[in-house]
Amino acid sequence: MKARGLTVNDLKHAIDKYNTFGYRLFMDTPAFRGLLALRNRSFRKKLLLVNLRDSAMSAHLERAFARAAAAHGATALDVFHSFEHDYGLGPAGGAAGFRIKYSGMDNLRAFSGLTAYSAVILVDLPYRDEDLPAWLWFALRAPGAKHFIANDILMPPGHIFAMDVAEKLGVFSAFSTAALVDQHSRAQWGRFGRPGRFLERPLAVDCDYYAPAGAGAGDxxxxxxxxxxxxxxxxxxxxxxxxxxxxxxxxxxxxxxxxxxxxxxxxxxxxxxxxxxxxxxxxxxxxxxxxxxxxxxxxxxxxxxxxxxxxxxxxxxxxxxxxxxxxxxxxxxxxxxxxxxxxxxxxxxxxxxxxxxxxxxxxxxxxxxxxxxxDMNAFAAGHLATLLGHEPAERRRDSIVKLHL
Known part of the structure; x- marks a missing residue:
């Protein structure tokens, strides 16, 4: 695939360079908007992963989705995040996507408004108070089909203010799907409302990262x-x-x-x-x-x-x-x-x-x-295929769809 003389690999390389420079240096420039428009014309499916839970587990999941999007073909994955560091994992790469750090609502609206996303995927409920406005905007106001993925521990009521606000707003009603870890009771999540469909997901480990190290038995x-x-x-x-x-x-x-x-x-x-x-x-x-x-x-x-x-x-x-x-x-x-x-x-x-x-x-x-x-890579690939194949339909309130890996 080529766009204006550039191969898709050239486009990915340019995006990687821009991500390395940092969003503050390029987001409001004509060069960035032009590159984003070129990317959007070059990829049939565009996904946005909203990753506002600054944790190692969320960082691993983001990398797995980036790999899955890259392997899926004509799919680009952008990430909107609030991470302070990468937990030593390094850049995910490979998915022809921009990784934008949250720095205020103007930054959020400006970036998300430039692309018509096939799906907006939110990882976990809001955790920090400062991330709550962005999380709620993506869940309740952003255009496109919204999907939720549970990836970390669900705290009981009264422990995390941001989660309590999400509960009072019944945020799940805004989601087409909500994927819950199958070891957890769906009843625990019911207080956040009802999505169009519940998906049952497995626990997942980044098996590429956590691999045998060759060390023998220690002491x-x-x-x-x-x-x-x-x-x-x-x-x-x-x-x-x-x-x-x-x-x-x-x-x-x-x-x-x-x-x-x-x-x-x-x-x-x-x-x-x-x-x-x-x-x-x-x-x-x-x-x-x-x-x-x-x-x-x-x-x-x-x-x-x-x-x-x-x-x-x-x-x-x-x-x-x-x-x-x-x-x-x-x-x-x-x-x-x-x-x-x-x-x-x-x-x-x-x-x-x-x-x-x-x-x-x-x-x-x-x-x-x-x-x-x-395997987290298998989960991400299977879940991505499910979301890309999901067409809006009449909501089935009590259905659970298992993701068999």
Whole structure:
């Protein structure tokens, strides 16, 4: 495909250069508007991803959608965001799209008004107060079909002001579709109104990023996370670890380290980015997640387990009914029923007792499980195809469409 003597690859290269310069330097210039008009004529489908939840999970999802749009063919993907950094992931690239940072409503309206988008995709509910006006404008006022994707934890009422405002406005009524993580109850989201259709999406992990690092088994058990965690049983289990095996915990929860374990336990309380998390997982002998079996969130800890398994690490987690739908004890993971020191110690012993061949088999099976069911690239590609093929129709209030991957 060519436009005025430029190939599409030339056009993508020019867009990448403009994105590198930064929107403040070019958005209000004739050069930018001309390049955008040329792009719009060159691509049949134009999508806008509104990514105002500044988090590593949202950054990974954005990259997956950029890859999916690039692979889809004549599809361009623009991103409107409020990120302060890229979490070490680097630019997504490849989708012939502009990445514009929110700097006020004038900036928002000026940019979004220059393109007739096939779909506007909003990632997660608003989180920060300063992002609320932009999120509401895209949800309620922007032209085009709107679609919602849940990607992070849904906070209960009264915790996040911006979410409470979205609830009072019943924002889901403005969306053609709302894709919810299938482990979460749809009833929890009902307070935000009714979209045209509910779509059921899987949990998803960026398997390109979280890949086996080639590091062998280290000298520590690694644990991380805060939701529904109880580190006391794991700390007690650490007393039974073989000589030389340490414990490293990354959490902002208060954790008491007994004197007898001083020097064998490290607690990391500061926030850890994706690159450091990969480093901790890669260097571990195994990953153990002490999740309460009675956690109110079914499948609690599953996302953390999937990160570890995607990297091919032996992983210990709670075998609640949701988790056992996807993971198999002794085949791709090690599951406990009750969160007790004895149960955790037993899982550690089982994993350490594996032969090198057995360890390699479980590691490979763990990676296969994540790729088969939870690959973020597969989800983004499938979801994008669903949205591009979706035609406005009479709203079906109670329908759920599952995205089978």
């Amino acid at each position: 520590y058990v690694f644990s991380f996370g805060r939701a529904d965690r109880d580190y006391a049983p794991l700390m007690a289990a650490a007393r039974t670890f073989p000589k030389g095996l340490k414990l490293k915990i990354c959490t902002d929860l208060p954790v008491r380290v007994p004197k007898i374990l001083a020097g064998r336990v490290a607690i990391i309380t500061q926030p850890v980015g994706p690159e450091k998390m990969k480093e901790f997982i890669a260097g571990a002998a195994l990953v153990a997640l002490p999740v309460r079996p009675t956690a109110p969130n079914p499948g609690a800890g599953l996302t953390a387990a999937l990160l570890s398994m995607a990297m091919g690490k032996l992983t210990i987690t709670c075998g609640d009914p949701v988790v056992t739908r996807y993971l198999s004890d002794g085949k791709d993971s090690f599951l406990y029923r009750g969160l007790t020191p004895a149960a955790l110690s037993a899982c550690v012993r089982r994993s350490l007792a594996l032969t090198p061949a057995g360890r390699a088999a479980v590691s490979a099976a763990a990676r296969r499980t994540v790729l088969r069911r939870f």
